Amino acid sequence: MTSFLLGLAWRSAWSRRMTLALVVCSIALSTFMLLGVERVRTDVRDSFTSAVSGTDLIVGARTGSVQLLLYAVFHVGAATNNIRWSSVQALQQQRGVAWVVPLSLGDSHRGFPVLATSTDYFEHFRHGDRQALRFQSGQRFADLFDAVLGAEVADRLGYRLGQRITLAHGSGDLNLAEHADKPFTVSGILARTGTPVDRTVHISLEAMEALHVDWMGGAPIPGLRIGPDDVRTMNLRPQAVTAALVGLDSRAAVFSVQRRINTFEGEPLMAILPGVALDELWEVVGSGEKALLLMSGLVALVSMAGLMSVVLASLNERRRELAVLRAVGASLYHVLLLLALEGLLMTLAGIAIGTAAMAAVLLALGPWLQAEFGLTLHLAQPTPMQWLLLGGLLAAGWFASLLPAWQAYRLSLADGLSPRI
Known part of the structure; x- marks a missing residue:
């Protein structure tokens, strides 16, 4: 009997295919939005927590772990103190340490x-799924006054290779204290990563020292001016840096190396695990994730309300059909099952179309979104939350058809078989 009703439900739906096609398209669009919002929510969090990968420890002056992460990785805020260059050299000699990349802001x-750093930065820095930095054009800095731009810096300011730029002392947009006497030349532009690297100007540690040889206390020394030609002859080894990225020979040694750094006798240092600190930071700034999750629920609710309203509206056209079924002995069970199967078929078709559309959009637009906006969206197996959303959508589609089915059964035979005037 169930197979007979399934065939009957299919033929009945096919006879009203134009109307039901709109319902299926509505469910497909809802599915597309549900999966899309959930995919964006998941991948944005992954992108956030993958702003730095392949780095085992971040080392800086003693402060909070989130604060150290903010200025070392996201270049937001300021360090409470710098760390001496001798401490950086001591880090490189630590047992189990493979490489150290100093950072100066x-x-x-x-x-x-x-960001002032060494050329090892381009060799060891990783983001996302341990992806290395790539150059969109040009190369890493070779001359003292070379600069490598992040993709967003170059795009927003319209810079090209070989263009000369001037840096300013301090952070912010005011640029009240510019290093106008020591301009830089753009030697390279990095490919977009979707991380803070895109919004950063990279120079060498020696260049950072060269900018400040005739400065003291955040201001130029009155009456002293050392030009770019003269500064090349000076010893430009940095005296201190803001932080350092540390890579280890073995991940198993991370806690022992962290403990040695935290108890370093030369000066008070702090070593943090990037992944742990990123999770802590996400708890603070991740309220948008909850908003996206709420939006997913509202989309599903609106979709099911639309399905129920369309099925209820179509009952007026099906009164004669349902009355004939009851006249030939169809029971409450048969009427409920028939309409429930129709709702299930429509929901399944909409989910299948919406899922296929989502996959097609990710394949077609994924590279473009990565290149233009740094938003990395993966075509991957559905997450547990996506399976839950799809299951909830399917169940809601089935339940949404039960109320119209009950109302259809309550229609009298006379109401359906009497000729209309």
């Missing part, structure tokens, strides 16, 4: 932070 360019 404090200057800016038209609101974008300037």
Whole structure:
């Protein structure tokens, strides 16, 4: 009997295919939005927590772990203190340490932070799924006054290779204290990563020292000016840096190395695990994730309300059909099952179309979204939350058809078989 009703439900739906096609399209759009919002929510969190990967420890002066992460990775805020260059050299000699990338912050360019580092930064820094930095054009800095731009800096300011730029002392957009006497040349532009790297101007540690040889206390020394040609002859080894990224020979040694750094005798240092600190930071700034999750629920609710209203509206056209079924002996069970199967078929068709559309959009637009906006969306197996949403959508589609089915059974035979005037 169930197979007979399934065939009957299919033929009945096919006879009203134009009307039901709109319902299926509505469910498909809802499915697309549900999966899309959930995919964006999941991948944005993954992108956030993957702003730095492949780095085992971040080392800086003693402060809060979130604060250290903010200025070392996101280049937001300021360090409570710098760490001496001798401490960086001592880090490199620590047992189990494979590489150390020093970072120095404090200057800016038209609101974008300037990061001074070594060329090892381009070799060891990883983001996302341990992806290395790639150059969209040009190369890493080779000359003292070379600068490598993040993709967003170059796009927003319209910079090209070989263009000369001037850096400013301090952060922010005011640029009240510019290093106008020591301009830089754009030597490279990085490919978009979707991380703070895109919004950063990179220079060498020696260049950062060169900018400040005739400065003291955050201001130029009156009457002293050392030009770019003269500064090349000076010893530009940094005296201190803001933080350092540390990679280990073995991940198993991370806690022992962290303990040695935290108890370093030369000066008070702090080593944090990037992943742990990123999770802590997400708890603070991740309220948008809950908003997206709420939006997913509202989309599902509106979709099911639309399905129920369409089925209820179509009952007026099906009174004669349902009355004939009751006249030939169809029971409450048969009427309920028939309409429930129709609702289930429509929901399944809508879910299948919406899922296929979502996959097609990710395949077609994924590379473009990565290149233009740094938003990495993966075509991957559905997450547990996505399976839950799809299951809830299917169950809601089935239950949404039960109320119309009950109302259809309550229609009298005379109401359906009497000729209309």
